[in-house]
Amino acid sequence: METDHAVPAGLVAPAIAESWRRCLAAGLDPQRPPKIERLTSTSLEHRRRAHDDVRRLARSEMQALHQQLGAENFVLALAAPDGLLLDLSLPGRSGLELLPDIHALQPELRVLVLTMHVDRILAEAALAAGATGFVPKDAGMEELERALEAVLAGKRFLSDRVPKVTHRVGLDAMHASLARLTPRQQTIMRLNGKGKTSGEIGAKLGLTESTITFHRQRIRRLLGLASEWELVRHSILIQVAAQEEKAE
Structure with missing residues (x-):
């Protein structure tokens, strides 16, 4: 290598040459051997503890970010995707609760x-809330590819593993469940079954969202x-049973 540290043209890959130039621009000497630092056992222990603290902090921040993303529509607001994979079991709000908001933000998604x-x-x-397809998490790659192709083409896709019929909650079971709840809790359950969020339920009942969250936990x-x-x-299930009762 030349004494001025210039990168000989054609002798190294372009990516390496670019990295070399960035080092020179930053005042660094790419040819200088790395400095070997000898650490005492005490210094090494201090560094390990510092790294552990950073990892704990990062883990906490990532968990908080995951919960926030699960509860909000940041990704949809910042991007314009052709399709979206949505997990129904999200922290905070369920995927079923998010579907109407997603549809309102991007009706064609x-x-x-x-x-x-x-x-x-x-x-x-x-599907009624706006999903285009429905597949189990443990679906094989072949089924997932078929689902993605169908959904992106605007066609509905329902996994073959979804039962053709299902055991619906009977009227007796519905009344037994509701009988354990106060009238207000029963109303919250019915609105929840219609896909209403805690905020929407609170607005309808004149209560704060935190109060509705407390009732849901109760x-x-x-x-x-x-x-x-x-x-x-x-x-x-209770909402479906109520609809069937009304239809009879």
């Missing part, structure tokens, strides 16, 4: 729903539902 719950009622609810405990997703599913 095709949404393929992924879920671990292979349930006919949930599939119908997702309902889960009363009905023995382990997750927010189970609450959404139970609300949908």
Whole structure:
């Protein structure tokens, strides 16, 4: 290499030559051997602790970001995708609650729903809320490719693994569930089954969103539902049973 550290043309790959030029522009000597730093055991322990602190902080920040993204529409607001893969089991708000908002933001966006719950009622609810396709999370690559191709082409896709029929909540079971709840909690359950968000339910009932969230947590405990997703599913089943009762 020449004494002025210039990069000989044609002797190295363009990417390496560009990296070399950036080093020179920053006042660095690419030919200088790396400096070897000897650390005492105490210094090494301090560095390890500092790295552990950084990792813990990063993990906490990423978890907070994940929850925030799950509850808001930042990605849709900043991008214009042709399609969206949506997990129904999101932190904060469920995918079913997000679907109407997604449709309002981008009516032409095709949404393929992924879920671990292979349930006919949930599939119908997702499609009714604006999804274009519905597949299980453990679907094979071949099925997922078929689903993506269909959805991006504007065609509805329903996995063959979704039952043709499903066991619907009977009227007795519906009334038994609602009987454990206060009238206000029953109203929240019915609105939840219609896909209303906590904010929308609060606005309709004249309550704050945090109050509705508290009621939802209370309902889960009363009905023995382990997750927010189970609450959404139970609300949908009750709503379907109520519609069937009205139709009879």
